[in-house]
Amino acid sequence: MWPRTRALSVHLLTATGAVFAMLSLLAAVEGAWSAMFLWLLMALIVDGVDGPLARRWDVTLHAARFDGVLLDLIIDYLTYVFIPVYALYASGLVPGWAGWGILIVVPFASALYFCDTRMKTADASFEGFPGCWNMVALTVFILQPNPWLTLIAAILLSVAMFLPIRFVHPTRTRQWRPVTLSVTTVWMILALTAAWGEFGLGQVLGWSFAACTLYLLCAGAVQQALGGIAGREGRR
Template sequence: MFPMWPRTKAHSVHLLTASGAVFAMFSLLAAVEANWSWMFLWLLAALFVDGIDGPLARRWDVQLHAARFDGVLLDLIIDYLTYVFIPVYALYASGLVPGWIGWGILTVVPFASALYFADTQMKTEDASFEGFPGCWNMFALVVFVLQPAPGVTLAVALVLSAAMFLPIRFVHPVRTVRWRPLTLTIALAWMVLAVMAAWGEFGLSGAWAWAFGLTSTYLLAAGVAQQMLDRLRV
């Protein structure tokens, strides 16, 4: 009865994905003005879009009904801006990683991430990530909240940059089936805590800070835990 409806729904997913570019621009403007709270709020809005456009694309057969636009390529372009470019700029411009330490992060992280985002084998058979998936937006927010010593931030950034190219598994909160209910719950909890942190000028304390740290640790380590369990069963 409505032959255009499947195509309309499919193209609406591309429009949703493309909205992430607008959020990236707003985030960049906030970063240039050193308004770090709003910068992260816009990045979190982009992260939310990135979390829901994939399931919608698969549900509404975007590759069939809106094949003119490459949703994967569109997603990667926006992700590089919101996951890598803007957060790394923020780490340096905020003064949290000053001097040669900041220049080290400015050099290594965008370089390694550009290679990783072009990796055609970044996904495993269970839809997890092969190597650290370049979530520097999440990393930067943790640094803003915890404010570790600059040397510690650099060391962790170098380890995670190397981990992009190692056979280490990282879960996809939506697509990795194993532990998905738990992972989705923790990912949503992390998002709520992240909004609280950004809105409150990164002043999480007490139980909220512990919850933020624990949820971050789970999202970082769940894939490795799954790998270890698989090896123990062999």
Template sequence: MLAPTDRLCVSRAMNKQILSAFSVHLLTATGAIFSMLAIIAAANEAWEVMYLWLVVAFAVDGIDGPLARRYDVKTHAGQIDGVLLDLIIDFLTYVFIPAFALYQSGLLPGWTGWFGVLVIAFASSIYFADTRMKTADNSFSGFPGCWNMVVLVFFAVEPPWPTMVGLILLLTVAMFLPLKFIHPVRTRRWRKLSLPLATLWVVLALVATLMNFATPGWIEGALILVSLYLLVVGIAQQIIPERKRTA
């Protein structure tokens, strides 16, 4: 049997683990606060403020997963479903708010605004509920509904509305096709290139946001090129066979 002092040490260690695990859930839940601040900014057409809050939410989303695995939240704070909580926040920040901003901004005129946001919301709700969205290598099966990235490029570049509608339709269809889209952090293959480019995309997006989307041509071009890489690199990995490592 453990001595009283040993039992006290074990109890304190367990309490610390539980506290750390629940703290990760609380960190994830702050995404709801940032989402609310973002949608308030969008309602007031303060687009740069909206995207700054979304960038903060994006940063939280990038660190809460590794923290959840480090502190084993499923074991020590299993009363809260961290995966479901994360999906709720992701739907707000990746889908709902960007779609609302796209409509509110008037970038899609007339009926195209209604059409675009309703298609995004409807298709994304089905995709987010699909239990097959993750692949064995921690990528996504189908376009993972990252409309926040797409809409930011729309804001920065302001392409003609037929181009935007066409891209929305193309990416909506791609959500339900057996095409792979990488997770820049968790997809191991080509991560040494993908992760720096994803970081560059965040920097470019932040610069465009701080400039109120009055961006010079080189930033627009860089955003387009990096976005295209992040969109097609997973498909390229499906086409190009991975080299087998030799012992």
């Protein structure tokens, strides 16, 4: 009985992400952007914890009635895509035609990506940009770039969802895992600090946050490139 109860508890933990999504949406509708991101970050923490627990406690064996992967994807689409994209437009940070471009391109591309059966590589990295628009939106709220620059970045990342470019999984990608976990931890601390403090990180912490975000975006591609170089050298 205990293994089954333990496995079911993981599904219950995952499902709390839906509650955090609702609370985040209510905050977004009221224009309480700091509260919105705090709830999104709570959902992100749950998303980072439930996967390792599911694998450790054999959820697919002991609680097979519920599809944890499907449950996770439903919640992720809300917290990674739908609510953050709404926030970019409704906050006024990406208004007008640039905002409409993001409202159309990002949800459309993300809906296709989230049902892509080849989104994971053999080393548990992501094949293509993993639709982490919550991270992108928070970066925009902190750095507040030009709206058209945000739109261009959104289009490029949307295209990157379907390209053979590798992106690291913060906890599962083995290559550089200690560095990636450290960067992810720093990113999460800075993200919570930014959301709590109305996005005023200051110059040093702001650029530190941007550097952590850049690492998480580019580390997989660098690993992929270095692996390709090593493979070519090995064949010589």
